[in-house]
Amino acid sequence: MADSIDSIVKGAPQPGQEIKSPPMGTSPIGVAKPGDPLKHTPSSPSMIYLNMLILEASLRSQYLELRARRRKHTFFLSLLCLWLAGFGYALFFAPREDGSGVGGSVYWVVDMTEKVCFISGIVTGILVWATGIWERGIRWPRRWFSICNRGLRGFNCKLVVIKRSWWVELVSLIGFFFTYGAFSSRAGQYRFVEPSILREVDRELNLTHSEHPQLPFVSTDEEKGGHEEDLSPGGDYVKLLLWPKPFSPNFRENWEIYRSEYWERENERRALLRSKLKIRDRQLAKQQNGWLWWLPGQPKIEEKSHLHASAAGDAEKLHHRPAAIGKEGKRTRSGSVRRASNSAGSSRSPTPPVESEEGGRSRRGSVTSLTSEKRRKKHLSTGSRSKRPGVDSRSVTPEFTSPLAKESSIGESEVS
Numbered sequence: 001m002a003d004s005i006d007s008i009v010k011g012a013p014q015p016g017q018e019i020k021s022p023p024m025g026t027s028p029i030g031v032a033k034p035g036d037p038l039k040h041t042p043s044s045p046s047m048i049y050l051n052m053l054i055l056e057a058s059l060r061s062q063y064l065e066l067r068a069r070r071r072k073h074t075f076f077l078s079l080l081c082l083w084l085a086g087f088g089y090a091l092f093f094a095p096r097e098d099g100s101g102v103g104g105s106v107y108w109v110v111d112m113t114e115k116v117c118f119i120s121g122i123v124t125g126i127l128v129w130a131t132g133i134w135e136r137g138i139r140w141p142r143r144w145f146s147i148c149n150r151g152l153r154g155f156n157c158k159l160v161v162i163k164r165s166w167w168v169e170l171v172s173l174i175g176f177f178f179t180y181g182a183f184s185s186r187a188g189q190y191r192f193v194e195p196s197i198l199r200e201v202d203r204e205l206n207l208t209h210s211e212h213p214q215l216p217f218v219s220t221d222e223e224k225g226g227h228e229e230d231l232s233p234g235g236d237y238v239k240l241l242l243w244p245k246p247f248s249p250n251f252r253e254n255w256e257i258y259r260s261e262y263w264e265r266e267n268e269r270r271a272l273l274r275s276k277l278k279i280r281d282r283q284l285a286k287q288q289n290g291w292l293w294w295l296p297g298q299p300k301i302e303e304k305s306h307l308h309a310s311a312a313g314d315a316e317k318l319h320h321r322p323a324a325i326g327k328e329g330k331r332t333r334s335g336s337v338r339r340a341s342n343s344a345g346s347s348r349s350p351t352p353p354v355e356s357e358e359g360g361r362s363r364r365g366s367v368t369s370l371t372s373e374k375r376r377k378k379h380l381s382t383g384s385r386s387k388r389p390g391v392d393s394r395s396v397t398p399e400f401t402s403p404l405a406k407e408s409s410i411g412e413s414e415v416s
Helices: 002-010 045-090 108-130 132-153 166-179 195-205 249-292 301-342 358-384 401-416
Strands: 157-161 190-193 227-230 238-242
Touching: 045 108, 045 132, 045 157, 045 166, 045 238, 108 132, 132 157, 132 401, 190 249, 195 249, 227 249, 238 249, 249 401
Parallel strands: none
Antiparallel strands: 157 238, 190 227
C-alpha cells in the first residue's frame, strides 16, 4: 500500500524496494484499474502526465513565437548591416571615378546620396538599440530558454530542444528569410471547428475523452457549441524531460511512452480535421462564389460569416435607433408636462417644460435666467418689509432656536 501511494505521489519507490514495471508498449492511462477512484485525482500519474503535456504545449508555442521574432529581427538587422557595409565601402574604400584616390564620388549628387544613406543607417541602428528592439527581438529570445529552465527547476524537469539534421534547419531558415515567416510559422493554426466535424473525426478514429483527453481550448462558442482547435502538428521542436533523481526510471519511461502515443494520436486527429475542413471550405466556396471559387482574391469563409454577422448587427442597431429616440423624446416631454402641472399650485413660479429641440433648450435657458432674476428681486424687496400674518413664507432661520441662541438673547436683555 505504501509503495502504491509513494508511486502515485511522486513516482519514486521506497528505498531498497522495486515496483514491477507495466508491460511495454502500453499507455500509462490503461495501467490503472477500471474502478479506481484515484484515477482522476490531481496526484495520479495520468493527470500528472496530462498537466505536463499542457505545460509542454504552452512552452512550445512560446518558443516558436520567440524564434520567429528572433528570425524576423535577425533578417532586418542583416539587411541593415548590408546597407551600412555597402554605403560605407562606397564612401571610404571605393576608388573614385577620376582616379585621384578612394572614397566618395566626383559627382556631388551621388556623394551626398551616399552620405545621407550611410548616416540614416547609423541612426536606424541607434534607434534599434535605444527603443528596445534589440532587447526584445534578439537578446530576450536567446535568454528565454535558460530563464525557462531556471523556473522549471522547482518542478524537477527541464525543457530541451529536439535536435534535427543541419540541412533541415538550414532549409527552414532560408525559407523563413525568403518568405519573411509568411508560410513558416508553426506556433499555432487556430480554427473554429463545428461539433459535428469533431464528433465525426472522433468516431472515425475511435477516440474517447477518457482515453484521449484534449488540451484546454482557447475560446468556445456557447451558441454553436464548437470551439477553436489548434490544427498545426504538435509534439515537435521541444520536449519536457524529468530529472532522474526525484523520479523513478519507470515513471520517466511511462511519461515518454504517454507523450509519444498522445502526440501520435493527436497529430493523426489534427490531420483528419484539416482535410475535412479543407473539403468543407471548398464546397462552401463553390456554393458562394460559383465557378470563380479558385481565385486567390476571394475572402475566406470565416471572414464572410464575420462580415455578415457584423452587418446584421449594425442594421439591427440602426433599425432600433429611431424608435429609441422617439421613445426618449416622448418620455422627456411627458415628464416635463407632469412637472409643470405639479408645480402650478405652488407659490413659486412654474418650471418651464423641457423640449427636445435645440430652440427649446435656448428658450428654457432664457426663461430660467429671467425667473431667477425676478425671484432675487422679490427676495430683496420682501426682506425689508415685515412679515405678514397668515401668509406661508419660507424663512432662512429655523422655527426652534438653539440653546446657545437663547442664552445669548437672555444675556443681551439683562445687559439692556
